[in-house]
Amino acid sequence: MEHQNNDTYLAKWLAGDMSDEELIEFKKTNEYTDYKFIVDVMDELETPDYDQQQNFSATLNKISNQNQKKTTKVRTLIPSWAYAVAATLVLFLAYSFFFQQTTYQAQLADQTNFQLPDGSEVMLNAGSEIAFKSFNWDSNRTLELTGEAYFKVKKGSKFKVVTKEGTVTVLGTQFTVNSRSNFYNVTCFEGKVKVTSGKLNHILTPGNAISIQDNMATPYKTTEAIPSWTAQESSFNAVAIYEVVTELERQYNITISGKENLKVAYFTGRFPHTNLQQALTTVFDTMEIRYTFDANRNVRIQKYK
Amino acid sequence: MPDTQKSVCEQRVFEEVFNTHSKTIRNFIYYKCGDTAQAEDLTQDAFVKLWNNCAKVPFEKAKSYLYTLANNAFLNEVAHKKVVLKHQKSVSSIATHESPEFVYREKEFKAELDRAIANLTKKQREVFLLNRIENKKYKEIAEMLSISVKAVEKRMHGALVSLRSEIKEFKK
Numbered sequence: 401m402e403h404q405n406n407d408t409y410l411a412k413w414l415a416g417d418m419s420d421e422e423l424i425e426f427k428k429t430n431e432y433t434d435y436k437f438i439v440d441v442m443d444e445l446e447t448p449d450y451d452q453q454q455n456f457s458a459t460l461n462k463i464s465n466q467n468q469k470k471t472t473k474v475r476t477l478i479p480s481w482a483y484a485v486a487a488t489l490v491l492f493l494a495y496s497f498f499f500q501q502t503t504y505q506a507q508l509a510d511q512t513n514f515q516l517p518d519g520s521e522v523m524l525n526a527g528s529e530i531a532f533k534s535f536n537w538d539s540n541r542t543l544e545l546t547g548e549a550y551f552k553v554k555k556g557s558k559f560k561v562v563t564k565e566g567t568v569t570v571l572g573t574q575f576t577v578n579s580r581s582n583f584y585n586v587t588c589f590e591g592k593v594k595v596t597s598g599k600l601n602h603i604l605t606p607g608n609a610i611s612i613q614d615n616m617a618t619p620y621k622t623t624e625a626i627p628s629w630t631a632q633e634s635s636f637n638a639v640a641i642y643e644v645v646t647e648l649e650r651q652y653n654i655t656i657s658g659k660e661n662l663k664v665a666y667f668t669g670r671f672p673h674t675n676l677q678q679a680l681t682t683v684f685d686t687m688e689i690r691y692t693f694d695a696n697r698n699v700r701i702q703k704y705k
Numbered sequence: 706m707p708d709t710q711k712s713v714c715e716q717r718v719f720e721e722v723f724n725t726h727s728k729t730i731r732n733f734i735y736y737k738c739g740d741t742a743q744a745e746d747l748t749q750d751a752f753v754k755l756w757n758n759c760a761k762v763p764f765e766k767a768k769s770y771l772y773t774l775a776n777n778a779f780l781n782e783v784a785h786k787k788v789v790l791k792h793q794k795s796v797s798s799i800a801t802h803e804s805p806e807f808v809y810r811e812k813e814f815k816a817e818l819d820r821a822i823a824n825l826t827k828k829q830r831e832v833f834l835l836n837r838i839e840n841k842k843y844k845e846i847a848e849m850l851s852i853s854v855k856a857v858e859k860r861m862h863g864a865l866v867s868l869r870s871e872i873k874e875f876k877k
Contacts, residue, residue, distance in 0.1 A: 410865045411858035414836070415843060434869050441818055442837045447732045448741050455731070456723055459749040463756055535716055 410435065457540060464533075503531045506547070509653035511630070516541075520559070521552040525629050527650040550627045553591075565612065566597025584612040585639075587622055613640060628670055635670035644671075644683055645701075652676050658701035662689070713767050714759035722767050723752055729839050730775050733849070736834040737779055737827055751775040772849040814872075821871035825864050832857055833864035 412418050413426060413435075426432055506512040506524035513523050517537040524530060528547025533540070541559040551570070553559045559570035565584035570593055586595045588604035595602045597612050602619070604610060610619045620637050628635040634647050642659065644667045649656055651673050665687055671679035680699065684691050690702040711718050727748055734744035751774040755767060762770050822830060835841045835849070836857075843857045850857075 408855070408858035408862050411843070411861035414861060414865075431869065434872075435865055437814075438818065438865065438868050438872070439837070441815055445815075445818075445838060447735060447838060450728045450731055452724060452727060455727055455745055455749060456720070458745070459723065459752045459756075462749055462753045466753065466757075536720070 414439065453539065457536075460536060460540075501531045502534050503529060505529045507653075508650055516543075518554050520554045523550040523630055525549060525650075526653075548629070550630055566595060566600070569594040569596070586610055587624075587627065589624075589626065609637070611637060611639065629673070632673040633670050634673065636667050638666040638668050641665045641667050641683075641687060641689075648679060648683065652679070652697070654697050654699060656699040656701065658691075658703075661701045661703045711764040712759065713755060713762055713764055718764065719752075719756060719759065722755070722764075722771075726768055726771055727752065729835075729841070730771055732839060733772065733831060733835060734775055734779050736831045739823070747775055747778045750778055769848055769851075773851070776850070817872050818868070821868045824871055825867055829860045829864040829867065832860040836861060 409418070409422070409426070413423070418426065504512065504514055504522070504524060506526055506528050508527050510526055511524060513521065515521055516532070517534050518541065520541075522530060525548035528545070528549055530543055530545050530549060532543035542562060543560070544562050546563070549561075551559075551561070553570050561568040561570075563584065568586055570591070584597060586593060586604060587609035588606055590606050593604045595604060595610055597617070600612070600617055602610050602617065607621055607623070608619060609622050610617055612618075618638065622637070624635070629651075634651060636644055636647075641662055641664075645656055645659060645662065648654070648671065651671075654676070667683065667687060669682065669686060671682045673679075676697065677693070680691065680693060683689075684701075692698075692700045692702065713719055713722060730751065731741075731744050731748045734747050735741055738744060751771050754774050755762060755771055758770075822834070825833065832846055832850070835846050836843065841849070843854050843861070847854045847857045
């Protein structure tokens with residue numbers, strides 16, 4: 401047959417480029433049925449599943465990891481390569497625009513409000529810090545928190561708050577996270593929130609809170625509609641007195657000395673952010689802690705008798 | 706915005722390029738190595754390089770740039786295992802009205818076809834699968850691989866001939 405000598409006629413057939421005469425002739429051959437069968441079965445083959453989202457975040461991770469490597473590398477380059485360094489830096493700056501972390505801080509005795517790229521609201525309590533990557537924020541809503549914050553989350557993809565003590569994943573909308581040195585507290589005001597700390601997994605519904613101290617989780621209820629600290633108050637539920645005292649320091653930007661005199665005790669109650677004298681009375685008097693307080697706002701905790 | 710003004714350095718454009726091409730590039734490499742993890746790794750690397758060089762690569766060149774990168778990266782990986790492609794078996798549509806025996810035979814046949822595909826030369830396999838599974842036109846494949854359309858056709862033809870001779874069913 402004529403086309404036996406041709407080494408592309410099958411390709412033409414597959415692409416539908418055969419002329420009618422060629423096609424009629426080809427269909428008469430034995431090989432045609434074989435080829436037709438192969439192609440029909442081929443049409444049903446598919447490649448393994450592909451997770452585009454996951455691959456995209458993996459790519460972004462590689463890009464940001466490489467950024468870190470690059471910065472360390474830059475320091476070791478010899479001066480004669482200064483131009484190369486400059487060029488690298490320009491490139492680096494160009495994409496760090498997208499990949500760099502954005503950081504918000506609330507100073508001591510201060511609170512700050514801001515919006516995330518998707519319009520979610522964050523209120524940072526005194527002496528707290530939040531960092532996140534605004535690049536690709538909509539599909540990767542993850543932020544790192546040190547301290548305490550209140551979140552009003554817009555609907556959308558998963559929203560995660562990562563702290564030293566554990567991770568909070570939002571299944572709903574409004575919650576606070578408090579992650580200070582040894583103590584971790586999450587309250588849910590609306591929607592659903594998942595708290596992960598070590599092996600512990602806990603789902604909070606509105607009005608529920610959990611506090612984790614020394615690897616012990618204590619769930620409790622709250623009747624507040626918004627966190628008390630956003631209304632010029634700090635409230636506590638069986639929190640170690642040491643943590644309460646450090647919160648006093650943060651809210652009033654003062655130093656309280658003599659903390660080594662504190663005994664192990666747990667405080668339940670609240671103190672105002674607007675009146676130091678009253679706050680000290682509320683905390684220390686109820687706990688029967690003796691202290692001194694002078695005009696320069698120096699507070700000293702006395703030894704127990 | 707017209708394509709010529711688009712810059713890959715823009716996050717939005719970069720993501721768009723990723724969404725348009727990453728799957729096909731993954732499969733393109735997968736057809737060569739038969740390892741999804743490796744294929745995805747190389748695909749990600751290609752996009753990292755695209756991002757690093759975004760200022761130098763015009764939007765309309767991004768696609769062929771990515772294919773070249775992925776292809777080179779693949780060639781640079783010295784050790785790769787013998788290709789065994791695992792195709793998802795989708796529900797058989799041509800066999801729905803057929804006898805159980807036919808269905809069984811077709812299943813057998815698919816397994817044999819998989820083996821035969823694995824035995825194609827690398828060049829034949831990538832071209833053949835890009836066309837048959839990814840539905841890429843010969844011209845597109847030629848561009849991706851920087852070869853002529855004629856070369857693509859030869860590989861397509863060779864692949865079919867080789868599949869037919871590999872499959873025992875036809876040799877009875």
